[in-house]
Amino acid sequence: MSFVRRMVSHGGAPAAPGGWVWPAFGLAAALLSAAGLIGAADLGRSRAVAAMAARAEDGSTLAIAILRGELEKQRALPVILARDPDVRSALSGGDRHALDLKFASIARETRAAVIYLLDVTGMTIAASNWDEPTSFVGNDYAFRDYYLGALLKGSAEQFALGTISRRPGLYLTSRISEGDRLLGVVVVKAEFDRVEADWRALGGQIYVADQRGVVLLSTAADWRFHVEAPLDAQTQREIRRSLQFGEAPLRTLPLAPDDGLVQSASPIRGLNVLVRREVPTTAWHLAMLMPVDPAVRIEQSRLQALAALVLLVGLLLAAFLLRRRQRAALRLRAAAEAKAELERRVAERTAELAGSNRRLLAEMAERTRAQERLLDMREELAKANRLATLGQVTAGVAHEINQPLAALRTYAENARAFVAGSDGAAAAGALGKVIGLTERIGAITETLRGFARRGSGALEPVALSEAVAGALMILDAPLRQAGIVPRVETGPPGLRVLARRVELEQVLVNLLRNAVEAIETAAPRPAAAPLLSLAIAETAESVSIAVADRGPGLDEAAVAGLFTPFRSSKPRGLGLGLVICHDIVAAFGGTLTAACRPGEGCVFTVTLHKAQAEGAP
Incomplete structure (x- = not known):
């Protein structure tokens, strides 16, 4: 009805006289639509039921043909076997096992379930299933109606559940006589699994x-x-x-x-x-x-859709004709009211212009005051930005120095133990490592200072094996404490990349340390593959360093925020390590990417430009 009402309106003109016309039209349209849809539903149900009844008639005819084909094939079998000389010989004391084998062969070829022979007492003396646990040989079936029927009438049929096999089937029997003397009864059991399977296809x-x-x-x-x-x-x-x-x-x-x-x-x-x-x-x-339910739904939907389309076209045509009739009245009424409306709007517009002039003056004064406040806020924002940058650099320094400090403490404790044990050489070696680590702390501090200034120093060829060895030296103690033996592939000798060595080691230390912490939080796994590995691959122009762990992994949402400042998946993490690593690698002209799968671990890949070998043109 809203669509019909919109058709009546014409610009800003008022509604036509006789406001009852469109409600009456809407009510009539609703009643007609309801009657049409209900009629279509009834017709669809009748047609669907008739179609399914015809299909059932055809299906039942075919189902009976399938069943009769199987019945007639099996009915001929006992009649033929009753005349077989081997059957009569077995009833007269001949080789019964040979008959077992013959029955088994015939059963396979005719797809009969079981073929067996009963003597005059109803005892089974030969059967096609002689070698199965459910063999009928030696069982008495004199109580069965199919045996008694064969004795009285010459042949019988009985559908029954097998007393031994527990499988239902049709038992077909034929009496074997010699003159007036009864010799026995041959029985063929037919099962209908194939028939039922063919029926299901209908x-x-x-x-x-x-x-x-x-x-x-x-x-x-x-x-x-x-x-x-x-x-x-x-x-x-x-x-x-x-x-x-x-x-x-x-x-x-x-x-x-x-x-x-x-x-x-x-x-x-x-x-x-x-x-x-x-x-x-x-x-x-x-x-x-x-x-019939699915067919009824489909047919009803089809007919109702057709009825709805016809009704929609008819109602739209009726609405169009009704609208044309009212348009003339609308024009006359609108012309009379347009003049009064124009005069009213002129007066309102004049008052609005006067008010707008006053508001404009006030807004100009307020804009001047807002401009002054904006300048003050910009200055405050600049101060806050400088403080935030300073806090980020300070947090980054603490985060980066924490790792060599942990190694420094471990080597110092080792040196004290060596001194107490009078092992001067070992103590001197540990102290040498302490000195190297203090120098590295200074290098890291200087590097982070340069990083805070957004990069300093030119790129130079860095031996990748030396950078990897330096990173592993810093993490030697954490790796041993975690019981992790990383698999390291340093690549071919003399492989160099364009970087700054201390910053490259800083990136590798961060990635390896994160991997160790991830492995420590993961559930124990079989040692089929290393928990931590570092692999190097090279192309003609670049070198890739892949750090892979078998930790708990991350989902897609966590991976998407890995390189966002102050977002960390670790309980006590600052969320700066990977951000700093990403910026360092970007300053080298390379890339740092992450690929993770929940429950399987993560792989962080650093790709850098390859440096030309020494002496190369």
């Missing part, structure tokens, strides 16, 4: 029930040996006596009629079309259920 649910309504075959395994309607007590006792279906509870199928359809509770809840047909040459009937 869609929906299919089951076959006998004349008592007991489900024998079904695409839903849970429906087997259910009943279409409750059985009387006498029928249930007869089924239990014959052990036809074992201990199956014979529950009622989870189906209920619902307005000409069938409501299913399992395996899929919903409405279904039910088609029931007799299976020729048997006392069985086949039922096929096709779900």
Whole structure:
């Protein structure tokens, strides 16, 4: 309706006379739309049900053809075997094991579940499953109806649950006689797993029930040996006596009629079309259920969309015609009011101009005062910026010196222990390392001072192996305390990069120290690969230094903030180490990148320009 009302308005003109027209039009449009959509939904349901019923008719015809094909193939088998001379020979005392082997070969070729031979007492004397744990040989089946039926009628069929195999199937029997003398009964058991598998390809649910309504075959395994309607007590006792279906509870199928359809509770809840047909040459009937809910939703959506499109076009056309009718009245009314509106606006505009002049003078005075305050604030901001920069440099100095100080203390303690043990040579070596570390602290301090001035000194060729050795010397004690033996690949001898050695060592120390701390927080891992490694790769123009750890790793959000000042993933970290390293490498004309995976560790890669070898042109 908002769209329709916008069509009525014309610039700033007032609404047309007769304000009831558009509400009435909207109400009529709503009622018409509701009726159209409801009608489309009913028609869609009817068409979907009819289509699924036709599909169920076709599917049931094909399902019966599949079942009859299997039945007719298996029915011929006992009749043929009853005339086989090897079968008659086995009943007369001949080689029964040879018959076992023959039955097994025939069963494989005909896809019969089991073929076996009963003597006049109902005892199994040969079977195709003679070598299986569930072999029928030696079992008495005189109680089975298919045996008694063969004795009385010459042949019989019975669908039952195997007493040994516990698998359902159709037992087909044929009597073997010589004149008036009974020799035995040959039995072929047919199972219908392949038939049920072929049925599933047809869609929906299919089951076959006998004349008592007991489900024998079904695409839903849970429906087997259910009943279409409750059985009387006498029928249930007869089924239990014959052990036809074992201990199956014979529950009622989870189906209920619902307005000409069938409501299913399992395996899929919903409405279904039910088609029931007799299976020729048997006392069985086949039922096929096709779900209609998805088809109904699709058909209803399609028809409702079509109805909505037709209604939309019709309503837009009606609204356009109604709008044209009102436009003439709108123009007349708008012309009368436009003159009065113009005079009112002229008076208002004059008053607004006078007020604007007064506000402009006041704003000019306020702008002068704001300009003075802005100058004062700029000066304060400059002071705050200088203080923040000073604090960042001070924090960076403390962070960078902390690592060699830790090594310095370790070597000093070692020297004291060597002196106490009268080991002068070792003490002198430790003190030499202390002196080297104090010189390194001075170099780091001077480097950070230069860094605070945004770089100083020219780049020069630096031997990469020496820079790596210097960094490992600073971290020697932390590595030993953590029990980490890094795998270091220094690259080919004489490999040099364009850098400043102290700052390059500073970067490597930071990356290696971070890796050690990450490994110490990670859960223990098998030693299939080194916990910490430093690898060097070179190209024609650049050299890459990769520091990899098997720590806990970082997620994408943490990696994105690695090079942001004062953001750290460590509880007591300042968040300056990687920032300083990144700026140092950038000053060298290189790059520092990070790649992390949660639970697998991180790899930090420094890429620098390769320095020309000495003596190269």
